[in-house]
Amino acid sequence: xxxxxxxxxxxxxxxxxxxxxxxxxxxAGLLWAGWYMTGLDDEVASKYELYYxxxxxFGVLAFLLVLVQIALRWRTPTLPQPPQTLAGHERFxxxxxxxxxxxxxxxxxxxxxxxxxxxxxxxxxxxxGVNLPELLAKNDDLFVVFQWLHKVLAYTxxxxxxxxxxxxxxxxxxDSDPRNDVLRRML
Numbered sequence: 001x002x003x004x005x006x007x008x009x010x011x012x013x014x015x016x017x018x019x020x021x022x023x024x025x026x027x028a029g030l031l032w033a034g035w036y037m038t039g040l041d042d043e044v045a046s047k048y049e050l051y052y053x054x055x056x057x058f059g060v061l062a063f064l065l066v067l068v069q070i071a072l073r074w075r076t077p078t079l080p081q082p083p084q085t086l087a088g089h090e091r092f093x094x095x096x097x098x099x100x101x102x103x104x105x106x107x108x109x110x111x112x113x114x115x116x117x118x119x120x121x122x123x124x125x126x127x128x129g130v131n132l133p134e135l136l137a138k139n140d141d142l143f144v145v146f147q148w149l150h151k152v153l154a155y156t157x158x159x160x161x162x163x164x165x166x167x168x169x170x171x172x173x174x175d176s177d178p179r180n181d182v183l184r185r186m187l
Contacts, residue, residue: 010080011185019069020186026062027105030055031158053126056116060127063109070102085179086171094182097164104157111150119143 012020037051073079082091116125117136120143125132136142171180 012080013072013076016069016072016076016079017186019065019072023062023065023069023105026058026065027157027161030058030062031154031161033058034154053123056112056126057128059109059112060125060132062105063113066102066105080182080185083179083182085177090167093163094167097160097167101157101160101164104153104160108150108153108157111146111153114146115143115150118146 011017033051033055037047037055040047040051082094086094113125113132114136116122117134118139120138120140122134124134168183168186172183175181
């Protein structure tokens, strides 16, 4: 019985696992689209007619998904902790990377929203065809700041995602202690 109880705590609930993977796919697509669309010439019609509106919609979706995930994590009394078999620095790094990713997954869409809201030439902030209210005054000087923050924070998020994935794969395939396999908790 104790083993079954421990196994339940050693794996994230289905709702959090599903949100994790959906959010991961959405964010991977957003990072790729952001990189790709900003590299397109301004004369390419799809840059502003396709990529920017969809990037905004999926950015809002990523923001909403992370808010739901944070609420579910907060309401879930017991979640798996980094295995005690990991080295102390690995447990620290695991917590630091995970918390930093949550902060950035909230901050990056907020900076994107702030960019769109403050840019004088913006068509607004869309969420799959629905215009969201623009809460910031049009100000191109602020737009430049939000644009820089959006870019820097998105690349920082990408670096943390690479570290997160590399750590999970390292523990799964290279650690000698099978209890270090943290990936199975999300599968």
